[in-house]
Structures are given as structure tokens and as C-alpha cells.
Amino acid sequence: RTSLAAARLRGTHTNSMWVLLCEVCNWACCRCGSRECLRDGFPMTKDHIVPISLGGSDALENLQPLCMSCNLAKGARDCIDHRPAGWRVEMLEIMS
Numbered sequence: 001r002t003s004l005a006a007a008r009l010r011g012t013h014t015n016s017m018w019v020l021l022c023e024v025c026n027w028a029c030c031r032c033g034s035r036e037c038l039r040d041g042f043p044m045t046k047d048h049i050v051p052i053s054l055g056g057s058d059a060l061e062n063l064q065p066l067c068m069s070c071n072l073a074k075g076a077r078d079c080i081d082h083r084p085a086g087w088r089v090e091m092l093e094i095m096s
Contacts, residue, residue: 007052011059018046021083022065024090029067030082036067045071050079 022044028035029044044065050056053076064083066074084090 004052004058007048007056007058010055011057011062013058013060013063017060018063020091020094021060021063021087024087024094025065025083028065029070030064030084031066031070034067034069047071047074049081051076054079 027044030047045068047064047066047070048056048058049062049064052058056062064081066082
């Protein structure tokens with residue numbers, strides 16, 4: 001089993017990058033669109049699109065905000081990117 005430490009050697013992200021990605025995704029779950037976890041006081045979970053157990057990195061390129069329910073329902077081999085089209089461009093525009 002691959003560890004988070006090993007995943008971070010393949011790539012990492014800062015907290016401000018994560019917050020920016022959540023902002024670009026409208027603070028909603030990228031899979032179901034729910035904002036329930038925000039109303040309940042829980043933050044979005046960091047979903048590794050390619051799971052760490054399959055060699056995924058901890059880089060922003062491999063992360064998407066999912067609600068706890070969607071993250072728990074994700075299969076071990078589910079590598080679907082649910083982020084909105086153009087998320088990279090939007091992040092670059094905000095950062096510049």
C-alpha cells in the first residue's frame with residue numbers, strides 16, 4: 001500500500017492552492033453539487049482522483065473537492081475527474 005508520504009514525493013500542494021480550487025469549484029462537491037457539508041460545518045474532503053493506493057500524487061492536479069458521502073462512495077479504482085472544465089484556466093486567472 002502506498003502512503004501519503006510517498007504520494008507527496010510525487011507531488012504536493014499548499015493549503016492556499018486547495019482553498020483556491022474549492023473556490024473555483026464554487027465550494028460544492030464536484031460529483032453531486034451538494035453544499036450540505038458546508039451547512040453542517042464540515043469542509044469538503046480532498047479526494048485523490050487517482051487514489052494514493054494506485055500511485056496517485058498529492059499534487060493539486062490529482063485533487064478534487066467531494067462531499068464526505070461522495071468520497072466514501074467512491075470505489076477503490078474510480079479515477080473519474082469531476083472538476084469543472086476550465087478549472088486550471090480559472091485558477092490561473094484568479095492568481096494573476
